Amino acid sequence: MKLAIVTAFPPSKVTLNEYAYHLVKQFRQNEKITELVLLTDKTEGKKDITFTEAGCKITIKECWSFNSYKNLFSVTKAINNTKPDAVLFNLQFMKFGDKKIAAALGLMLPLVCKLKNIPNIVLLHNILEEVDLESAGFTSNKLMQKIYGLIGTSLTKLILQADIVAVTIQKYVHSLEYKYYAPNVELIPHGTFEIPAEPDYTLPKGPLQIMTFGKFGTYKKVEGMIEAVELVRERTGLDLEIVIAGTDNPNVPGYLARVKEDYKHVSQIRFTGYVEEEVVPKIFKESAVVIFPYTSTTGSSGVLHQAGSYGKAVVMPDLGDLALLVKDEGYKGEFFEPTNTESLANAIEAIVTNEEYRLDLAETNFKAATAYPMSEIANMYIEHFYKIMDKKSIKPAVWSV
Structure with a gap:
């Protein structure tokens, strides 16, 4: 054909x-x-x-x-x-x-x-x-x-x-x-894009990387995530790095540049810019948690399937298509209320302070992705x-x- x-x-x-x-x-x-x-x-x-x-x-x-x-x-x-x-x-x-x-x-x-x-x-x-x-x-x-x-x-x-x-x-x-x-x-x-061998769920030495991946500025906004990680740092004293992987949504040019300027006082925050295809596995594998800082959803999430294929714990808003995917395809994550920074901080903290829970989420999501x-x-x-x-x-x- x-x-x-x-x-x-x-x-x-x-x-x-x-x-x-x-x-x-x-x-x-x-x-x-x-x-x-x-x-x-x-x-x-x-x-x-x-x-x-x-x-x-x-x-x-x-x-x-x-x-x-x-x-x-x-x-x-x-x-x-x-x-x-x-x-x-x-x-x-x-x-x-x-x-x-x-x-x-x-x-x-x-x-x-x-x-x-x-x-x-x-x-x-x-x-x-x-x-x-x-x-x-x-x-x-x-x-x-x-x-x-x-x-x-x-x-x-x-x-x-x-x-x-x-x-x-x-x-x-x-x-x-x-x-x-x-x-x-x-x-x-x-x-699921790539189905590697079952991953090594251990994390690299150094700060725990709290990562989000996508095109930002419309219904995907990172301000709440940054503030939530700051809250978790204050509460727990954990060494956490914020990784914002991706670019502006084409409809909101300059969004990430403005965020970078507004939050320049925040330590250990990294903006990767556009992530080349061959670098994507490294970004995911080094992350402790993948965050979905969405206020809405517009379809099935490729990022969730990627996170699952690399065996990652995820934090998601309990809304729309993400909630449906969890129900229909067997993914598992810690949920938060959209636009609620305190709720997002609680969700992140639940994972980064409990290694057994992080591993359970990671293994469940890998199994869901490989289906x-x-x-x-x-x-x-x-x-x-x-x-x-x-x-x-x-x-x-x-x-x-």
């Missing part, structure tokens, strides 16, 4: 590029895939396809740009030129832009594939029905929230024109089936593509099952 994937891809800074990297890594090793065509956003640096494992041919077509009104046409042209057997879209609602028209035009691409009779699946990482628009940084205006809701409903109907819409949380399946009477929604778990390796997730997509092709009486260039 010649499979095209419409996605952002490293070194892109557009959301979901890391997920695409790991999904591509598994697809290319699958014997049923003869060629991967990456229909990616345009970047200054070369795309990172330096995989060490043997795999199929990868063709890269940089054919879209964030907030471009031409994406619908440029991606369609790339699909016409490359002639894939099937197309996978790695999407969330703001994938093609944060301007309404640009975003909407990009989300019409699954409908284009359907009209061309090209088997296609949309991997939809979030649904607007489950997003708190105010907490997630979209808008606090009630009228605008209603307008966003109407726009979201229209965009969802566009996305549901795909042959299959895959979501990562069971509640999303129920929501889409209930509101849109959608018969083509499937649950395919997020999956859904990315190789299995790639297989699920391939199986669904073959079912679509069978239904449409289409055969890929190399038919092998």
